[in-house]
Amino acid sequence: MSLNGKVALVTGGAQGIGRAVVQSLLQSSAKVAVVDLNKTCGEESKAQLDAEFGEGNCNFIPCDVSNGDALRDAFQRTVEQFGRLDIVINNAGINNEKNWEKTIQVNLTSVIKGTYLALEHMSKEYGKEGGTIINVSSMAAFLHSPHQPVYTATKHGVIGFTRAMADASSQGDYGVRINVLCPAFVDTPLLHSVEHEDNMGKFVKFKDDFKRSMNKFGVLQPALIAEGMMRLIVDSTLNGAVMKITCSKGIHFHTYEPMSA
């Protein structure tokens, strides 16, 4: 699939799932802005991607997505450098039950802010050409664990917000498709945070429950999540879709029963 001429912004793109998505976007000839807090990882990643895909296709923008002004600047810099914006992936996330307010800021508030900024740059409401937004939730929104109550709450929030915004987009004729992706366990640095008291606080005592669940359901590779992401990006029929990716069922969609009166 070719995304030649398209410009993407990926938050949390320096490692893990975001890194795999950036790689797939570059493979499809898109230009990509990698927005991430981790300067060392972001710069290393950019050097590797420049070597593989050539300079000028990828930009690293150091930014804490929970700082609203910094996130606004990151969007602005992307458009200044690449001339337009077509694809926004709100992927940055953390797992910290001890500093749970920060978890809400990064996993939910920043996804909301990232969606609104994306609309300012892509929506027909603002005189722009349209585009697509993908917000990253988690299977934790469907199968919760006592180990991660606030993480789970944020991932529920991302689904509710995204579905409502998808309806706003279609009814308001924004020309922007807005979808949500829910991976099960994925082999990334984030997954190792579940063992640490620094991250989990008092819930660390439930880590064996979490590990049992991981052993039962298996662990996915980031490349499969990137494949699902690319499907959401190119399939122009999808808006408000909730994509799940699990070991047992692979890439598939959640279906909601229609509400009866």
Ligand SMILES: NC(=O)C1=CN([C@@H]2O[C@H](COP(=O)(O)OP(=O)(O)OC[C@H]3O[C@@H](n4cnc5c(N)ncnc54)[C@H](O)[C@@H]3O)[C@@H](O)[C@H]2O)C=CC1
């Ligand atoms: N790894 C897993 O098992 C699963 C992960 N997810 C979600 O996928 C997304 C990506 O997670 P992973 O790649 O696994 O994590 P990761 O920890 O490997 O990568 C996350 C990236 O986000 C960046 N980041 C964190 N806080 C940031 C901030 N405030 N501002 C800017 N960048 C920030 C990190 O520096 C890192 O590069 C997250 O939203 C996570 O909740 C969902 C389901 C399962």
Ligand SMILES: CCCCCC(=O)/C=C/C=C\C=C\C=C\[C@@H](O)[C@@H](O)CCCC(=O)O
């Ligand atoms: C530190 C962050 C880790 C995030 C952990 C996370 O995302 C948790 C995932 C939890 C559960 C995964 C369950 C997967 C289950 C499937 O294999 C399947 O059995 C359920 C399929 C249900 C469906 O309709 O898709």
